[in-house]
Amino acid sequence: MRTPGTPYRAARAAGTRPARPSLRTSLTAAAAGGAMLMATACGGGGDGGGGDVTLTIDTFGVMGYEALLEQFEEETGIAVEERNVTDTADYTPQLQQNIAAGSGAGDVVAIEEANIAQFLAQDDRFVDLAEHGAAEMQGDFLEWKWEQGTTPEGKIVGLGTDIGSMGMCYDTQLFEDAGLPTDREEVSALWPTWDDFISTGEEFADAETGAAFVSTIQPYFRAVTSQAGGAPFQNEEGELVLESNEDTRASYDTVVSMSDLSANLPIWSDEWNSGIQNNAFATLPCPAWMLGHIENTAGDAGAGRWDVAAVPGGSGNWGGSFLAVPEQSEHPEEAAELARFLTSPEGQLGAWNEANTLPSSPEALESDDVLEFTRPYFNDAPVGEIYATTAMELEPVYYGPDTQAVDDAFRAALESVEQGQAEPDEAWETAVAESERAAG
């Protein structure tokens, strides 16, 4: 394991030097930890000489990098500017255009799990991080996470940041009103399976608390499909498998059967956020990164209302990201340095401490920082332990290059069903046709 800080201090000198591809390549080929070696080999720039390099990092949502970037700047003398976009639906197409155009992207870019295959398919547009000492990091990641960021030929495009291992958030107040248990152990015991979850929902609805059981059925589709593992939408050849993968249709049927329990609030909309503030629904699938959203949205009024239980079906993953270095970067060496720093176990822990993005590093997952972490806002729920335990059991899921579009198509379909505009079969057909359009 690397001592925090040291390699980056050593690498500072590298930042002052113009890139020397031949030297760099030969050195990296010669030994693992090439970046460190090179830093020594090309050294002599001295402390504080790295100020002429400014890196840009493109991120979305909440990554928890504020303190880490300051640390990186202090240790390396390389200035870093973070450009953040809230919604991946806005962020990813913009990134795709910049990558295709060959300019405009940051030196380091964050890529969401659903979109990683899309960018792996364009791996010639990205720096092979193996050439910058990333190969030695393999053991720092959960195996499936590492594979998701690597091409079949072994080119390392994306280094894993966080994962979206899931819990089920529930509103203790509404559960109490409905006469359901509120203790997180007992609540988890209510729903070992999704069918149990739905019958709990029916019980909740019968109690007529004025609130719905779920906000919208849309996020459950991603949750249920990811539990089946494999390739739910598209296989590795890029073919759509929506109709041939029976699990996908079964997941869809499970999810649409929740329609009557829904508050019909489109996810991420203002209405949905108002729903959180007004306690309009009792449960929400909660990857680690969702906790921050609930806390920020519900504010002080919601403190202590929400708690976290296990997700039906045991585990499941929703989201998580990678960092990559586009080929267009003028400072690939330094950019790779930054990507490695942020995705190292220490970097991941830093992000966890700042924003509760769950590490994809087993070492970080097993650290006390994670395992002993409780979140006061959620009744001191031991969220670190809840998430870390399920993270170790996750089945790898393959998301193809058109996942974003498939996701969007099913979102529209599921919303049209819950809002009563279409029958489940009809909406399924529409979503499949739309996915074919996007993939075709």
Added chain:
Amino acid sequence: MRRFARLRAAVDTKGAPYLFIAPFFLLFGVFGLFPLLYTVWVSLHDWSLIGGNEGFAGLDNYARLVSDAKFWNALLNTLGIFVVAVVPQLMLALLIADTLNRAIRGRGLFQMALIIPYVTSIAAMAIVFSTLFGTQFGLINQVLGMVGIDPVNWRGGRFSSWVAIAVMIDWRWLGYNTLIYLAAMQAVPRDMYEAASLDGASRIRQFLQITIPMLRPTILFTVIISTIGQMQLFTEPAVFDTGGAMQGGTQGQFQTVMMLVFQEAFRYGDYGYGAAVSWVLFWIIVVLGAVNALLARTIKGAP
């Protein structure tokens, strides 16, 4: 020296005008004409965002468009929103302009107030309206609830979403068109109204038989401008939609042609088809503009 002076004079008088207008045409050429023609080129190819030009496709993209239900749906939505938005908007603008054309107190203030929505950021405005039109927590449904009307799922239905988007459009453009009408009304000779008054014509009759006929060219101008603008309708419905997928509602209830172009080109990476749709939209606008112009000539020629 003298020859040089003569030459300079010749350049001054003959060349200078072209020089003065050159910046516009240069910029237009780079940012207007070139993209326009390049779009034609792209539309004739299989062209993807990621792979670039993937070979000549002839008219395949256009053939696909003709039988594409989503294109016709988007065209219907665009025309539908145009009618729902523009017809009441222009009529209301005429009435307001007529009111402001009378000697009323604080006229300048009203004129200023009218133009404020026009100078407001269109995206900011669309976000505010999106919140107002929320199904469960939106102000409009709450007000409707007070008078006993059930909450409307504004985004869910075709007509309801058209109405909501039309309200945003009218909010923005009403003042603009009102001011244009007002300017035209002030150019109508006062003695015509005086003569009509002496003959005992009512205000309504004066409005219908003097104001409207005198404003015909202006009205046609606003119709043409509105047509061109509204056929390219994009920002309002895009912001009104939940999520950034450009679907225009759960079933494409309010997906406009421009949203379809955006979806195909930038969401699905199909530049070729996106280019074909936008080129067809261009011709639809040209045809509508020509019909308008023809209409204008006929009306002008009428007694």
